Amino acid sequence: MTALTLAKALNLGLRRALADDPSVVLLGEDIGRLGGVFRVTDGLQAEFGPRRVMDTPLAEAGILGTAVGLAYRGYRPVVEIQFDGFVYVAFDQIVSQVARMLARTAGAVRLPITIRIPVGGGTGAAEHHSESPEAYFVHTAGLRVVEVASPQDAYTVVQQAIACDDPVVFFEPKRRYYTKGEVDTEAALADAAPMGAARVVVPGSDVTLVTYGGLVATAVDAATAAADDGVSVEVIDLRSLSPADHDTVAASVRRTGRLVVAHEGPHEAGVGAEIAATATERCFEYLEAAPVRVTGHDIPYPPAKLEKHHVPDLDRILDGVDRVLGRVPTGAVAP
Amino acid sequence: MPGITDSTTRDDPSPAETARENLTAHEAGAPDGRSADEGAHEGADGGTDRGARTVRLLDPDGVRHPSPEHDRWLTDVDGDDRALLRLLEDMVVVRRIDAEATALQRQGELALWPPVLGQEAAQIGSAHALRRDDFVFGSYREHGVAFVRGVAPVDLLREWRGLVTAGWNPYAVNVATPQVIVGGHALHGVGYAMGILADAERGDAAGSDDGTAAVISYFGDGAMSQGAVNEAFVFAATWSAPVVFFCQNNQWAISEPVALQSPVPLVARAEGFGLAGVQVDGNDVLAVLAVTRAALHRARTGGGPTLVEAVTYRRGPHTTADDPTRYRGAAEVEAWVRRDPVDRFAAYLRDRGVLTDAADAHVRDVADQVAAALRTDLAASPAPPPLSIFEHVYAQPHPALAAQRDAYAQYLAGFADDVADGAR
Secondary structure, eight states, X not given: OEEEEHHHHHHHHHHHHHHHOTTEEXXXXXXXXXXXXXXXTTTHHHHHOTTTEEEOOXXXXXXXXXXXXXXXXXXXXXXXXXXXXXXXGGHHIIIXXXXXXXXXXXXXXXXOOEEEEEEOOOSOOOTTSSOOOHHHHHTSTTOEEEEOOSHHHHHHHHHHHHHOSSOEEEEEEXXXXXXXXXXXXXXXXXXXXXXXXOEEEEOOSSEEXXXXXXXXXXXXXXXXXXXXXXXXXXXXXXXXXXXXXHHHHHHHHHHHSOEEEEEEEESTTOHHHHHHHHHHHXXXXXXXXXXXXXXXXXXXXXXXXGGGGTSOOHHHHHHHHHHHXXXXXXXXXXX | OTTTSOGGGSSOOOHHHHHHHHHHHHHHTOSOSSOHHHHSOOSXXXXXXXXXXXXXXXXXXXXXXXXXXXXXXXXXXXXXXXXXXXXXXXXXXXXXXXXXXHHHHHTTSOSOOOOOTTXXXXXXXXXXXXXXXXXXXXXXXXXXXXXXXXXXXXXHHHHHHTSOSOSSOHHHHTBOOOOOSTTTTHHHHHHHHHHHHHHHXXXXXXXXXXXXXXXXXXXXXXXXXXXXXHHHHHHHHHHTOSEEEEEEEOSEETTEEGGGTOSSOGGGHHHHHTOEEXXXXXXXXXXXXXXXXXXXXXXXXXXXXXXXXXXXXXXXXXXXXXXXXXXXXXXXXXXXXXXXXXXXXXXXXXXXXXXXXXXXXXXXXXXXXXXXXXXXXXXXXXXXXXGGGGTTSOSSOOHHHHHHHHHHHHHHHHHHHHHHHHHO
16 A cells, blocks of 8 residues: 555556556647646656657647547547546537447447546636536436546546446546545456445445545545534445446435435536435435535636635535534525 | 639638639539649649649540649559449449439438439549558548448448438448538547557557558538538648548538638648648549549658548538528539539540440449349338347446336336237
8 A cells, every 4th residue: 555646546547557558548738748737647658658648739629539530440548638627629529429439330339538537626726627517428328427536546447447448537636636545556456346336435324425526525524523413424435427326325325314415516407416316216215304415506617716605615515414404494595 | 613713822802702702603603613724734743732723634525634643643544444434333323322312312211311413523533542451431421432442332321211320330341430520520530540650650550451551531611610620630730640631522511602611722721731732623533533542642651641622512402301492503503514523434434435335334234233222222121129229328338227228128018018908
């Protein structure tokens, strides 16, 4: 076990994928000599050469479109979108091409493309640098969507995503890039939890709190605070947003009877809506209260000085816990 | 017409003025405003990379004009009557398939069909320039290219009957399946070409080729405005990728004339991107064959990408759902009928003594047989079973979708019970 930042764990995971499989190639803006704006690809071009770690022209659709062609030819491209807000110009390639090529060709053309996207806010960044676009991709058949929350998952899941024969949208919570955690780089991939499995991070019995990515650490803090208040919160790191591990969520909700879902992305038709709806369908008779969503507001991402009013924090998650416990009149404050 | 008029030498007309002039040329039905003699030109590189002149070897009456620069790419077919006849036969057969498909749509057997009428020389000529190990990325109108590559005629139609989203396995014929998003595939071709380079670099011909394969991407004048196509030019030039961009300028993007896409000849775009550029008479099958071979050779030998602008004309509607009488006049269409690519080549072959009455009858007979078989094969094409919609969404197991499929199967099974009940 080694203490690594999430960014370094990603770097080592990518390095291992490049070393293990000659068909893996990396494409992106500034990923070569610079090592990426977050240094996730630091040193990889020097080690594997400019033909495998490719700086591209500044055109995200071009990056995705050429990745499709490389995959057509048998490669496993890993593309880096520099910031979440830049992925939209590649949206057509992802939704109209990457996601449906396999179905279009009745299984003939596989596109094992990994699309790495730094995601989320809380970093005081400029406009278009703090987006949470995951719901767009969750809504698109043919894609798998994951978001890592810990250095260990960063190391493991990035390799699983690259090895997966389906295209994977791989979100990296940028405000956790430099958070350290223990990583076992020796463990065999085959022994790791499947990419699609959720994980119970904190066991609990009163409330199920489901989240993913950058908010997992916040949710763990919230569980600790709630415990001080005598409330036992079970924190589930969803890990995979599509497919979502509804079984793990349902098993927890059947025990707790109360569900809170938290994410940074907007409220309406967000991932939380899907989690809450499915849990309600599956666990209706177990629920003691309507599921509660703690999310970003339905607004464009606000200026940095105001982002603390948008991104759910410890207090807002605890408020959600209070609401699902009936300690706050839900109707009065529910969005 | 922007495809051919030498607008680069004009006195700085505004784009709007140019567009209007070009529109006027359209309305006047002047297909290119240039004599055939100007088209067949010679000389070192012939200026064909400047977009100012059009490569043409056969004039509309089928008279061949010598051009050593281009004729050197045709020495094999020039010495092989059967190869010449094959070019004609492919054009005639594709025209027949196209007519049959259009008729099948009118008869309700196809939901839609995008006709290729008028573009046969551009497609057959360029497709004959390809090697087996080259790879084609095309739009939805490249029926002629796909046919030459070996796609079964019925597989061209099944998509338009609504049976499938793609009629064939791309790897079986090295032809990607039709792309409906305008220009969406141009980048795929560049990426594939980057893969050819990467394979060669690591000494691994991952495909079936020897590392000198090339890619050809087909699209139209409308696609020249798409961001994806322009990004494809950028990436191809950066990598010096072995790719040929084959733009069939058929003058119309549904109702929009090419003047709306560009105030300069489309081929003039090449220079700014760092692509070689050549404009060719797209209704001259020999000229198309020659310039495509030259462009592919350049690609294979490290010379980088080329933009070929094949100036042609979409004589039919955009698709069978379109009504071109709302946006263009009969005189314009008639002017292009007089430049028919099949008649032109047939006249040349007759004059050369290659196309005899017997050979002509044979070609027509082949076309009729293909059309008859196509009709039979289409009628025999099975509708896929309902639950097949859940297949191939993911390459690896997906329990959630499997559960949806099972639930829908159960739902459908309920109807089967009803039918059974009703039958009792």
